[in-house]
Amino acid sequence: MRFTGHKQEICGLRWSYDEQYLASGGNDNKVFVWSPKAGGELTRFSQHTAAVKALGWSPHAHQTLATGGGTADRCIRFWNVQTLEMMDSVDTGSQVCNLMFSRNVNEIVSTHGYSLNQILVWDYPSMQKLSTLTGHTYRVLYLAMSPDGQSIVTAAGDETLRFWNIFPGAKSKSDGLSCKSTLFPSNMDLR
Numbered sequence: 001m002r003f004t005g006h007k008q009e010i011c012g013l014r015w016s017y018d019e020q021y022l023a024s025g026g027n028d029n030k031v032f033v034w035s036p037k038a039g040g041e042l043t044r045f046s047q048h049t050a051a052v053k054a055l056g057w058s059p060h061a062h063q064t065l066a067t068g069g070g071t072a073d074r075c076i077r078f079w080n081v082q083t084l085e086m087m088d089s090v091d092t093g094s095q096v097c098n099l100m101f102s103r104n105v106n107e108i109v110s111t112h113g114y115s116l117n118q119i120l121v122w123d124y125p126s127m128q129k130l131s132t133l134t135g136h137t138y139r140v141l142y143l144a145m146s147p148d149g150q151s152i153v154t155a156a157g158d159e160t161l162r163f164w165n166i167f168p169g170a171k172s173k174s175d176g177l178s179c180k181s182t183l184f185p186s187n188m189d190l191r
Contacts (some may be wrong), residue, residue: 005032005041014055018062021081025052031067033081043084049073056099058124060106068096071114078125090127092120098143102167104150109166111154113139119154121166135162 012025022034031045054068063082069075078087095113110120119133138157151165
C-alpha cells in the first residue's frame, strides 16, 4: 500500500487510538487524514500557514485530531474527522512542536520552539492554559508519555531530557481512587 498527497517533506505522523486513521503533517502546511481501510485519503486540511509537525489524537473522542503549526502559524487546530470540520483554533504565541492528549483526563500538552521553548498544559476543550513548564533553552523537539499516563519526558535542542509528573493517575476500577506515579515520588507532582 502506498499513499501520496503531500507536495513537500512529511514531518509528522500519528495513528488514531482506534487505528482507523493515520494523520500526516508536512512542510507544505497541509494535514492529510488517511483511511487504510478505505484505501487512501479521507480528507486534507489546508488552514495552517506553516509546516505541521505536531499531531495528536484524542483517546476520549476518537474523531478528534489536534494539529500544530510552525513559527509562521503558531496555532493548535482541532478537527472532527467525521464531520471534516475545524472545531477550534488557538494561537499559542510560538512554534508548536508536539501535541499529546492525556489518557487519564481531558487535557492536552503542547511543546514549543521559537521563541518560547516551553511546555504548556491545556484543559480540553476549553483550551484554558493550566500550566506553563519552563527550563529548556532551545526548541522542545520531542515528547513521550509514561506507560501510566501521569508523566511526560521532553527532549530539546539544549541536549537535555526533562521529566514532568503532570497528570493525575487513572481511576482504579475497584475503588475509584487515583493511582500514584511509579516514576516519581509524590513531592514532584505538578498538581
